Amino acid sequence: MASRACIVKIGGSLLVDARSYVESARNVLALASRSGCKPIVVVSAARGVTDLLIRASEGDEAALAAAKELYEDIARELGGTLANKVVEELGRLAMIVRAGVRDGATRDLVLSFGERISKLLMVAALEHAGARAVGFNADEILITDERHGDARVDFEMTRALLEKAKHSLEGPDYVSVIEGFVGRARDGSVTTLGRGGSDYTATALGALLGCDVYLVTDVDGVFTADPRLVPSARLVGLMDYGEAYEAALRGAKNTNPKAFEPLLAFPGPDVYVGSWRLMGTRITGKAGEVPEGPKLLTLRGDEITVIGRGMLRSAWASKFLESLETSGADVVEIRGGGSSLSARVRYPGELPKLLALVHDALLPRG
Amino acid sequence: MSAPRRFAVLVAGFGSVGRALARAVAMRSKYIELRHAVQLKVVGVVDSRGAAIKPEGFTDYELLKLAELPRGGVSSFQGYGRPGLNAAEALELLSPDALAELTPANYETGEPGLSHVLAALRAGCHVVTSNKAPLVKAFARIMDEARRRGLSVRYRATVMGGSPFMEALLGVRSHEVVEVRGLLNATTNYVLTLMQERRIDMGTAVRHAQAVGVAEADPSLDLAGVDAAAKLVIISWTIGRPIGLEEVRRRSVEGLKLEELLGALARGKVVKQVAYLNPTRGEAYVEPVELEASDPLASISGTTNAVKVVTDATEFFFVGKGGGGVETAHSVLDDLIAVALGGGHG
Numbered sequence: 117m118a119s120r121a122c123i124v125k126i127g128g129s130l131l132v133d134a135r136s137y138v139e140s141a142r143n144v145l146a147l148a149s150r151s152g153c154k155p156i157v158v159v160s161a162a163r164g165v166t167d168l169l170i171r172a173s174e175g176d177e178a179a180l181a182a183a184k185e186l187y188e189d190i191a192r193e194l195g196g197t198l199a200n201k202v203v204e205e206l207g208r209l210a211m212i213v214r215a216g217v218r219d220g221a222t223r224d225l226v227l228s229f230g231e232r233i234s235k236l237l238m239v240a241a242l243e244h245a246g247a248r249a250v251g252f253n254a255d256e257i258l259i260t261d262e263r264h265g266d267a268r269v270d271f272e273m274t275r276a277l278l279e280k281a282k283h284s285l286e287g288p289d290y291v292s293v294i295e296g297f298v299g300r301a302r303d304g305s306v307t308t309l310g311r312g313g314s315d316y317t318a319t320a321l322g323a324l325l326g327c328d329v330y331l332v333t334d335v336d337g338v339f340t341a342d343p344r345l346v347p348s349a350r351l352v353g354l355m356d357y358g359e360a361y362e363a364a365l366r367g368a369k370n371t372n373p374k375a376f377e378p379l380l381a382f383p384g385p386d387v388y389v390g391s392w393r394l395m396g397t398r399i400t401g402k403a404g405e406v407p408e409g410p411k412l413l414t415l416r417g418d419e420i421t422v423i424g425r426g427m428l429r430s431a432w433a434s435k436f437l438e439s440l441e442t443s444g445a446d447v448v449e450i451r452g453g454g455s456s457l458s459a460r461v462r463y464p465g466e467l468p469k470l471l472a473l474v475h476d477a478l479l480p481r482g
Numbered sequence: 483m484s485a486p487r488r489f490a491v492l493v494a495g496f497g498s499v500g501r502a503l504a505r506a507v508a509m510r511s512k513y514i515e516l517r518h519a520v521q522l523k524v525v526g527v528v529d530s531r532g533a534a535i536k537p538e539g540f541t542d543y544e545l546l547k548l549a550e551l552p553r554g555g556v557s558s559f560q561g562y563g564r565p566g567l568n569a570a571e572a573l574e575l576l577s578p579d580a581l582a583e584l585t586p587a588n589y590e591t592g593e594p595g596l597s598h599v600l601a602a603l604r605a606g607c608h609v610v611t612s613n614k615a616p617l618v619k620a621f622a623r624i625m626d627e628a629r630r631r632g633l634s635v636r637y638r639a640t641v642m643g644g645s646p647f648m649e650a651l652l653g654v655r656s657h658e659v660v661e662v663r664g665l666l667n668a669t670t671n672y673v674l675t676l677m678q679e680r681r682i683d684m685g686t687a688v689r690h691a692q693a694v695g696v697a698e699a700d701p702s703l704d705l706a707g708v709d710a711a712a713k714l715v716i717i718s719w720t721i722g723r724p725i726g727l728e729e730v731r732r733r734s735v736e737g738l739k740l741e742e743l744l745g746a747l748a749r750g751k752v753v754k755q756v757a758y759l760n761p762t763r764g765e766a767y768v769e770p771v772e773l774e775a776s777d778p779l780a781s782i783s784g785t786t787n788a789v790k791v792v793t794d795a796t797e798f799f800f801v802g803k804g805g806g807g808v809e810t811a812h813s814v815l816d817d818l819i820a821v822a823l824g825g826g827h828g
Contacts, residue, residue: 200552212693216686217676225694239550250546256505256808283512283542290543304785304806 161230220264231295312372337396495584498807532557592619643805657793664789668804707768723761
């Protein structure tokens with residue numbers, strides 16, 4: 117296996133049943149071999165599990181049973197010694213829920229089982245696919261503040277732990293797997309990192325270890341606009357950290373902007389976003405590699421935002437405002453900063469139509 | 483820079499501390515080798531059903547995989563498993579430099595830990611332990627055996643398992659320790675804190691503590707104060723004024739009702755299970771006590787432990803984590819490194 121490490125984060129939409137765990141395992145190995153890097157896999161919970169656990173943490177027995185059944189089925193199919201570990205962990209989960217203490221720390225602990233068990237299943241799936249794999253515990257490596265439900269990584273403490281764990285995590289003859297979304301506060305309690313937390317785990321590890329990150333999901337990358345609203349939307353090939361952060365802030369692709377904070381703090385790695393089939397978008401920190409100009413648009417409520425380095429330059433800004441006016445919109449409010457410019461509008465038609473018109477004006481094909 | 487010194491360890495007991503130790507060794511081996519010139523090798527792991535042994539020492543990968551096995555499963559470890567092999571036999575087979583004795587405490591007989599410790603010493607191995615029972619039952623005997631053979635017995639992990647408290651205590655060897663007073667049991671402190679902060683009854687608090695792994699399936703040793711009393715005994719031996727476990731007056735917290743705790747709170751007091759030792763007066767107890775809110779111990783919450791030590795020359799207040807699996811494992815690891823580097827008696 118290659119000496120360089122890379123982080124490969126697998127989204128929950130791709131983890132549904134035993135077959136998809138093994139398929140993801142095979143895909144990780146293929147991606148790693150194609151890119152020539154040694155993969156450190158970050159897993160999300162299986163699809164739907166987090167929502168079930170949120171309800172379970174409030175005492176919903178049916179939700180708890182559903183989550184248990186989902187994971188038990190996958191474990192049984194994958195077999196091996198880890199299957200027993202999964203059953204053990206599910207037993208622990210039930211005990212915690214039934215003990216009946218309801219507070220932020222306990223809720224986080226309950227939620228963490230989603231990712232932790234997913235990690236065990238991924239280790240089993242990788243072994244099934246013929247690789248050697250080892251699970252690592254996020255709560256032994258990722259230290260956070262005490263903000264339960266939306267914790268922030270403590271980079272100093274985490275970096276210190278990673279220094280020592282590095283040679284194990286980057287071990288040359290096995291694949292390391294670690295759960296996303298989960299960390300540990302200084303007081304010892306388990307914390308969760310908020311919506312999109314697994315992306316945040318992946319970028320935090322990538323930033324601190326200085327290695328590239330692959331965020332694998334069920335679409336081919338970041339699009340120039342929501343393809344459901346704008347038929348002419350296409351992939352954004354290249355963006356920089358600032359653009360990606362702003363895009364997330366303005367609601368693009370349901371990514372939590374927190375996921376880009378580690379990269380802004382410790383720039384270096386490239387982040388690839390896409391599917392197993394195609395890593396369509398590369399997000400880079402190298403200054404100057406990304407040209408100025410619009411990269412994508414978002415629509416939130418009555419606000420259209422265009423993201424791109426240099427959008428506040430008069431040439432780009434006026435182009436944006438012009439396209440809104442030409443399309444028949446009244447601009448009610450403008451705000452911007454960094455790599456984005458937003459306009460709140462009044463428009464006689466459907467806003468997605470306006471979005472498409474502005475999109476085609478700013479990002480013409482060819 | 484000297485060549486790293488190879489140090490082989492047999493681990494007896496593979497519960498949460500044993501597993502955490504295997505993981506800690508795997509993840510820190512390079513760091514320990516670079517920083518301390520010690521090449522720590524786990525050459526065997528023994529649990530209740532058998533052992534896994536590898537004289538050359540398990541690789542980091544193998545240690546991490548061992549830690550993933552179900553309870554009682556080491557003898558099924560691919561290629562290295564030896565069903566039914568016990569610690570004494572493993573000691574004979576491997577002749578390690580040290581035994582890490584991590585089996586559960588049995589205060590009636592001290593077994594199997596006591597036999598493990600004595601077998602190790604007789605086989606010429608140093609001993610590092612997190613198991614209090616052998617020390618409580620036979621401290622003098624163990625230390626004599628060790629002394630006669632020029633071996634080390636270290637037990638920092640037995641008291642305030644997550645902190646180097648024993649080092650602090652050993653650091654005042656020229657003093658006469660007058661008083662030791664503190665909160666020495668993580669489980670009890672966690673349960674009492676939870677009850678008072680969340681206003682829940684003991685049953686619920688204990689169930690929650692069990693669920694999150696802070697209380698054992700049978701928490702009575704902790705709640706009744708036996709664990710804390712055992713720690714006082716070990717402290718007493720360490721400061722050279724030994725007492726026996728039966729000399730520690732104990733009152734369990736199990737009888738406490740939520741109303742009593744809340745009543746105390748209303749009067750500005752906090753109920754804690756205090757462990758106390760006064761060697762000159764020959765007084766030792768582990769009992770629930772109503773503390774003034776201003777008492778430094780009153781603000782120690784959750785699984786944190788704290789001890790005030792008063793000597794004839796100084797006093798210090800030591801606050802630190804109690805023994806979770808990971809913290810205790812690190813204490814064991816630190817003791818192993820100390821022995822490897824040539825540290826002396828416990």
